[in-house]
Amino acid sequence: MSDQYLAFMIGLLGSVHCIGMCGPLAFAVPSLKSGIGYVVLDKVLYQAGRILSYCVLGIVIGLIGRQIWLSGLQQGISIFTGILIIAAACSRIFKLTIANSSSILLKPFNKLFGYALKHKANHLIIGMINGLLPCGFVYLALAGALNTGNMSLAVSYMFWFGVGTTPLMLIATIGMGFTGNLVRQRINKVIPFMLLFLGCWFLLRGMNLDIPFVSPAKQTTSVAECK
Numbered sequence: 001m002s003d004q005y006l007a008f009m010i011g012l013l014g015s016v017h018c019i020g021m022c023g024p025l026a027f028a029v030p031s032l033k034s035g036i037g038y039v040v041l042d043k044v045l046y047q048a049g050r051i052l053s054y055c056v057l058g059i060v061i062g063l064i065g066r067q068i069w070l071s072g073l074q075q076g077i078s079i080f081t082g083i084l085i086i087a088a089a090c091s092r093i094f095k096l097t098i099a100n101s102s103s104i105l106l107k108p109f110n111k112l113f114g115y116a117l118k119h120k121a122n123h124l125i126i127g128m129i130n131g132l133l134p135c136g137f138v139y140l141a142l143a144g145a146l147n148t149g150n151m152s153l154a155v156s157y158m159f160w161f162g163v164g165t166t167p168l169m170l171i172a173t174i175g176m177g178f179t180g181n182l183v184r185q186r187i188n189k190v191i192p193f194m195l196l197f198l199g200c201w202f203l204l205r206g207m208n209l210d211i212p213f214v215s216p217a218k219q220t221t222s223v224a225e226c227k
Contacts, residue, residue, distance in 0.1 A: 003148055006198075008160045008164040010144070011137075011162060012168075014137040014164075015167070040174060043174050046124070049125060049127020050127045054138070054158040054161060057131075057142060058151075058155035059155055061154050062145065062148070062150060064146065065077075065148060065154055068149065069149035074147070074149055077206070078147050079202070079207065081144075081147060086195075086200065089192045092191070141157070141161040
C-alpha cells in the first residue's frame, strides 16, 4: 500500500466525520453571488483552500520528519506513532474520556472565521482557515506524513489526504446535508477500528520484520572505505 493511497483512504473514510465536525462551518459560509455556477465555484475554492493548508502543514511536518530520518530515528518514530494511534483508537472503542481542551484551541480560529465572514473574504481564504482547525483526522494524516521522512513526500501525503476528504465535503456543502445522522453514526463506529488498523501498521513498519509492504527490513548502505 503506497503512502499516497493510504492518505487518500484516510481522507475519504474520515470525510463523513469531517462533515459532522467542519460541515456546519462550511454550510455557514454564504456565496457572494447567486446562481448555481457561483455556488459550485465558491465551494470548490473552499475545498482548494483546505487542501492548500494541508500542503503547508505537510511542508512543516516534512522538514521535521527529514531531520528525524537523518538522525536515524525513523523506526522509533513509526513505533511511537503507532502506539499513539492505537491508544487513540482504544480510547474511542472503550469510550475513555480525556480532558478536552478543544474549546481553548478553537478560540483564535473562531475569531478568524468571524473576521473573514464579516469582511466577506474569498472562499479560498476561509477554506485555508478551515484547514488549520484542530482535528483528530488531520493529526492522524500528519502522523503519516511525518513517517515519510521527506518534505516532498509529506506534502504529497497531505495533498492526497485533502483530496480524499473533498468529494463528500463538496457534495455536502452544495447539497446542504448529504448524509443523515444515522449514516454518520454508523461510520463513526467504524472509524476507531480503522485507527486501530493504521496504528498496528505503523507499529509493524517500525519493527523491521522483513515483511514485504507491511514491515520492510531496514535499508543499509555500504560505503567503500578509502585508505
